[in-house]
Amino acid sequence: MRPREDLIMRVLGRVLAVAVSALVAVAGVSTGQIANATTTNTVVATISSLGSDPWGIGISPNGNTAYVTNTSGTAVPVISTATNTVASTITASGATGPVGPAFSPNGLYAYVTGTGSNTLLVYATSGNTLVASPTVGTNPYSVAITPSGATAYVVNNGSNNVSVIDTATNTVNSLTPTINVGTSPWGIAITPSGASAYVVNSGSNIVSVINTVSNTVTATIPVGTGPRLISISPSGLYAYVTNWGSNNVSVIDLTSNTVTATIPVGTNPYGIDITPGGDQAYVTNGGGSNISVISTATNTVTSTIATADNPAAIAITPNGQYAYFTHYGSAATVLYIGASSPSVTATVAVGDFPYGVAVNPAGTFAYVANTLGDSVSIINLSTNSVTATVAVGDNPRMVAVNPAGTFAYVTNLISDTVSVINLTSNSVAVTIMVGNGPESVAVNPAGTFAYVTNSLDNSVSIINLSTNSVSATVAISDDEAFGVAVNPAGTFAYVTNYSGDSVSVINLTTNTVTATIAVGDQPESVAVNPAGTFAYVTNLSSGTVSVVNATSNTVTATIAVGTSPYGIAVNPAGTFAYVTNLSSDSVSVINLSTNLVSSTIAVGDEPVGVALNQAGTFVYVVNYSGDSLSVIALAQSAPSPGGGGGQVAAPTTTTTSTTTTAVSTETSSTVASTSVSAPAAVPSKPGAHPAKVRDIKVGSPVSTTPENAPVVNVYAGSSVALSVSGLPANTPFVVGINLLSQTRVKALYASIGEVRSTPAGRAQVPAFKVSRAGVYTIRMSTKPYHVPVVKNYYVKVKVTVKKSSKS
Numbered sequence: 001m002r003p004r005e006d007l008i009m010r011v012l013g014r015v016l017a018v019a020v021s022a023l024v025a026v027a028g029v030s031t032g033q034i035a036n037a038t039t040t041n042t043v044v045a046t047i048s049s050l051g052s053d054p055w056g057i058g059i060s061p062n063g064n065t066a067y068v069t070n071t072s073g074t075a076v077p078v079i080s081t082a083t084n085t086v087a088s089t090i091t092a093s094g095a096t097g098p099v100g101p102a103f104s105p106n107g108l109y110a111y112v113t114g115t116g117s118n119t120l121l122v123y124a125t126s127g128n129t130l131v132a133s134p135t136v137g138t139n140p141y142s143v144a145i146t147p148s149g150a151t152a153y154v155v156n157n158g159s160n161n162v163s164v165i166d167t168a169t170n171t172v173n174s175l176t177p178t179i180n181v182g183t184s185p186w187g188i189a190i191t192p193s194g195a196s197a198y199v200v201n202s203g204s205n206i207v208s209v210i211n212t213v214s215n216t217v218t219a220t221i222p223v224g225t226g227p228r229l230i231s232i233s234p235s236g237l238y239a240y241v242t243n244w245g246s247n248n249v250s251v252i253d254l255t256s257n258t259v260t261a262t263i264p265v266g267t268n269p270y271g272i273d274i275t276p277g278g279d280q281a282y283v284t285n286g287g288g289s290n291i292s293v294i295s296t297a298t299n300t301v302t303s304t305i306a307t308a309d310n311p312a313a314i315a316i317t318p319n320g321q322y323a324y325f326t327h328y329g330s331a332a333t334v335l336y337i338g339a340s341s342p343s344v345t346a347t348v349a350v351g352d353f354p355y356g357v358a359v360n361p362a363g364t365f366a367y368v369a370n371t372l373g374d375s376v377s378i379i380n381l382s383t384n385s386v387t388a389t390v391a392v393g394d395n396p397r398m399v400a401v402n403p404a405g406t407f408a409y410v411t412n413l414i415s416d417t418v419s420v421i422n423l424t425s426n427s428v429a430v431t432i433m434v435g436n437g438p439e440s441v442a443v444n445p446a447g448t449f450a451y452v453t454n455s456l457d458n459s460v461s462i463i464n465l466s467t468n469s470v471s472a473t474v475a476i477s478d479d480e481a482f483g484v485a486v487n488p489a490g491t492f493a494y495v496t497n498y499s500g501d502s503v504s505v506i507n508l509t510t511n512t513v514t515a516t517i518a519v520g521d522q523p524e525s526v527a528v529n530p531a532g533t534f535a536y537v538t539n540l541s542s543g544t545v546s547v548v549n550a551t552s553n554t555v556t557a558t559i560a561v562g563t564s565p566y567g568i569a570v571n572p573a574g575t576f577a578y579v580t581n582l583s584s585d586s587v588s589v590i591n592l593s594t595n596l597v598s599s600t601i602a603v604g605d606e607p608v609g610v611a612l613n614q615a616g617t618f619v620y621v622v623n624y625s626g627d628s629l630s631v632i633a634l635a636q637s638a639p640s641p642g643g644g645g646g647q648v649a650a651p652t653t654t655t656t657s658t659t660t661t662a663v664s665t666e667t668s669s670t671v672a673s674t675s676v677s678a679p680a681a682v683p684s685k686p687g688a689h690p691a692k693v694r695d696i697k698v699g700s701p702v703s704t705t706p707e708n709a710p711v712v713n714v715y716a717g718s719s720v721a722l723s724v725s726g727l728p729a730n731t732p733f734v735v736g737i738n739l740l741s742q743t744r745v746k747a748l749y750a751s752i753g754e755v756r757s758t759p760a761g762r763a764q765v766p767a768f769k770v771s772r773a774g775v776y777t778i779r780m781s782t783k784p785y786h787v788p789v790v791k792n793y794y795v796k797v798k799v800t801v802k803k804s805s806k807s
Contacts, residue, residue: 041293041305044322045084045334051075054326056142056313058101058110060125062600063318067101067110068332076101076112078128079324081317084334090128092121102143102152104167105560111152113140120154120163122170132170136163137178142187142229146212147194147560153210155185155199162188162199164215176215181208187229191254192236192596198252200227200241207241209257219257223250228270229313233296234278234594240294242269242283249283249292251299261299265292271314271325275338276591276598282323282337284311291325291335307333319599344603346384346631350377354622356398356440356609357629360405360423363613366620367408367421368629369396376410376419377629378426381613384631388426392419398440398609402465403447409463411438411452418452418461420468430468434461440483440525444490444508451493451506453481460484460495462511472511478502483525487532487550494535494548496523503537503546505553515553519546525567529574529592536577536590538565545579547595557595561588567610569619571634578619580607587621587632603630701726702793706777709794721767722778724795727757733780733793735765755780765795775799 054077056069065087066079076090092112102111109131112121120143122132137156145152145167152165161180164173172178182201190197190212197210205227209219224243227250232239239252242265249269251261266285274281274296281294284307291305291314307325314325316337323335351370354377359366366379369392376396378388393412396419400409407429408421416436422429435454438461443450449471450463458481464471478500486493486508493506496519503523505515520539528535528550535548538561545565547557562581565588570577577590580603587601587610604623607630611620619632700710702724714720727733733755757763765778776797 040336040338041303042336043307043333044336046308046331047079047084047086047334048331049086050077050326050332051089053329054312054332055328056101057315057324057326057332058103059315059317059324060103060110061105061107061318065125066315066324066332067112068326069101069112071115071328079332081322081324088128090123093130093133102145104145105147105149109167111143111145113143113154115139115141115157118156120152120165120170122167134165134170134172136165136172137161141185144188144190144197146190147192151212153188153190153197153199153212155181155188157184157186160185160201162197162210173215179210179215179217181210181217182206182220186227189230189232189239191232192234192594196254198230198232198239198254200230202226202228202244207239207252221252221257221259223252223259224248224262229272231272231274231281233274234276234591234596238296240272240274240281240283240296242272244268244270244286247285249281249294263294263299263301265294265301266290266304270312273314273316273323275316276318276320276596278591278594280337282314282316282325284314284325286310286312286328291323305335318597343601343632344630345633347604347626348379348384348386348629348631350379350386350622350627350629351375351389352627353624354609354627354629355396355624356411357611357620357622358399358401358408359611359613359620360401361403361614362405363615363618365423366611366629367399367401367410368609368622369399369410371395371397371413371624376408376421379629381618381631390421390426390428392421392428393417393431397438400441400443400450402443403445407465409441409443409450411441413437413439413455416454418450418463432463432468432470434463434470435459435473439481442484442486442493444486445488446490449508451484451486453484453495455480455482455498458497460493460506474506474511474513476504476513478504478516482523483537485526485528485535487528487535488530489532492550494526494528494537496526496537498522498524498540503535503548517548517553517555519548519555520544520558524565527568527570527577529570530572531574534592536568536570538568538579540564540566540582545577545590559590559595559597561590561597562586562600566608567622569610569612571612571616572614573616578610578612578621580610580621582606582608582624585623587619601632603632604628696720697723698725698795702780702795704791704793706779706794706796709777709796711775711796711798713798713800715800720797722765722795722797723762724765724780724793725760725762727761727763727780727793728782728791729757729759729761731782732756733763733782736779736781737768737797738777738779 051070052072054068055071059066068077074092077086078088080087110123119133136154138158140154141157142155154163161178181199183203186202187200199208207221208217211218223241224246226245228242228244230241241250249263250259253260266288268287269283270286271284283292292301293303295302310328312326312328316323326332350368351373353372354368355371356369368377376390377386380387393415395413397411410419418432419428420430434452435457437456439455440453452461458476460474461470462472478497480498482498483496495504503517504513507514519537520542522540524538526537537546545559546555549556561579562584564583565579566582567580579588588597589599591598603621604626606625607621608624609622621630703709755763778795780793782791
């Protein structure tokens with residue numbers, strides 16, 4: 001592992017990426033083969049060997065697997081969407097006809113109804129093992145999970161009710177075990193807000209509306225004849241119901257709970273799903289052997305796709321590229337339904353451990369701060385190559401460019417300065433002292449002031465850009481000011497408080513904090529939409545983005561994204577936000593009209609900073625541990641063959657940098673001998689030892705607090721590998737070393753590898769080299785998939801300069 005800082009250290013673990021096999025395009029489609037998709041609504045694969053009478057189908061939240069249920073037998077085939085083949089098969093023990101797979105929002109559990117055994121089968125998706133099987137009503141047909149993941153609602157076709165399951169215990173709710181609905185209930189869907197569940201009753205031709213707080217039916221809506229399944233638009237404004245007997249689809253306005261349109265489709269419509277963008281609905285017509293494609297803007301059928309016999313249930317992948325639908329009694333078909341999601345088109349090598357990125361207004365250059373390289377890489381965006389490297393302060397973090405495109409402003413965390421780069425000469429023109437631990441910087445639209453967050457003294461420095469001097473300092477009441485953004489009018493700044501779990505709103509006329517807004521856990525970055533109506537905040541530990549209404553200064557929505565969301569940027573049109581997910585090596589694309597993730601883009605190792613060009617055609621993502629910049633093109637053609645998985649193809653181009661070092665005019669202050677820099681050398685692989693490594697056995701056991709940690713003495717320039725004791729037995733650890741001296745309040749850590757302790761509780765810390773005097777703290781963190789609560793263990797290394805002997 002590569003070094004990086006404590007705030008973004010991977011304590012959540014890494015989600016293992018599913019490798020996508022290279023598949024050959026063929027003219028004829030057969031089992032497990034992918035046809036080349038050049039137009040939309042094209043069949044690209046047919047998957048057989050799915051058991052007896054496949055019917056239901058559900059796709060996991062990450063898009064990597066599809067679970068198929070059978071009305072006869074007990075097989076639940078699990079399809080890999082990367083290869084479109086059956087990867088494994090679950091035996092649904094105790095079920096004689098499972099129908100209706102659903103997933104928990106985090107993807108950790110799959111829920112399958114057993115129509116013959118009157119049970120709900122709960123499987124852990126990590127190993128497809130059965131973890132619970134609560135008894136429900138008679139002939140359960142379908143199941144839906146609330147967005148919070150707290151409750152499962154099971155539709156019981158034979159007993160005309162819905163069972164309420166508490167997913168924490170996988171038991172029937174003690175207060176409201178069942179909810180009576182209409183006759184022969186069939187399908188169910190829950191609104192994105194989780195406030196209501198809509199149950200389709202095929203025998204009474206109505207939809208029952210359940211309030212999920214009180215678990216009572218609050219309304220009934222007449223629909224067509226023999227209704228079957230239901231899908232709710234991502235906006236939560238409309239529901240679409242298939243009517244088997246009347247060959248149409250009812251459109252329900254969820255605000256008034258009334259049918260506002262009826263759309264004729266094919267014969268015996270059954271399955272339905274809506275694209276993540278909410279613009280189209282796909283309806284399977286079981287009696288017509290085709291699929292009707294509905295435009296939700298006009299509520300009309302725009303095309304009809306011929307299929308094999310008996311199309312049944314249908315599910316669309318989270319990236320909106322593919323639809324998977326079953327054929328009752330035979331197989332499943334994969335349909336390419338739209339243009340590919342944005343993907344990485346180039347990867348540019350930059351400096352050591354890059355962090356922040358900014359693009360100039362002309363969209364011709366990008367500027368990347370390299371934290372351990374103490375430099376800024378300047379990238380020509382027409383060639384995607386580094387054309388210059390500018391030396392700046394110690395541990396540069398974020399970059400902002402003024403509206404004229406003439407200067408870039410770089411925060412230097414350890415130097416407590418901002419470097420001002422002249423973008424004509426690519427040299428540092430002036431260095432400005434700010435507060436303690438500057439993290440982020442934003443320039444107002446007029447280009448007259450820059451706002452710098454100081455993480456270690458909870459303040460914002462306001463720099464007058466005409467004089468390049470601090471003209472005011474705003475105190476922040478909450479802890480650890482981190483990210484900052486200025487609204488388009490230049491009237492307010494929004495500051496994230498990492499340890500305070502809040503956002504401070506600064507009135508830029510009076511330079512005072514006028515509001516403090518509670519958001520998620522450990523907010524990192526913030527971005528404001530071009531209209532200035534909403535601010536979007538990434539919450540590192542919550543895995544969410546908080547949507548702040550800038551008028552009321554309240555959180556109006558919370559959006560689940562990837563693991564450890566860090567950076568965020570909004571496109572110039574204000575229609576999409578792009579969120580870097582540090583621990584899942586991806587970018588979540590949020591549709592801001594629906595506040596839902598519309599696609600996920602795979603990028604490099606540990607993405608942090610993100611920026612767009614002014615045209616909104618490219619996204620630039622800094623990969624901290626990848627020492628690179630991913631270039632994402634937002635306008636893409638149809639994808640190459642390869643299935644419907646949620647992961648986007650790996651970068652296709654790697655650009656070799658030609659670096660020209662520019663001379664800095666910055667005057668650096670002398671660094672005291674007690675300051676600590678990054679390790680001078682780190683193994684390229686976890687556990688690899690550089691030359692002449694000293695293996696040192698630590699005399700005392702590790703400590704659970706850094707204050708009481710045992711100390712090892714070494715000389716500067718040493719390469720050491722520590723043998724430590726006092727650890728839990730047979731446990732994997734992530735090992736990090738701090739990069740700052742003990743005088744700092746906030747210790748920064750760099751990961752130097754992973755180890756596993758022996759049965760005796762001993763472990764060998766991966767080798768590292770220290771070049772400056774000071775006290776280093778080694779931290780060993782238990783990996784979260786091994787233990788329920790992450791625990792830390794510490795040992796210290798005191799580094800001194802070896803005095804030369806006199807002759």
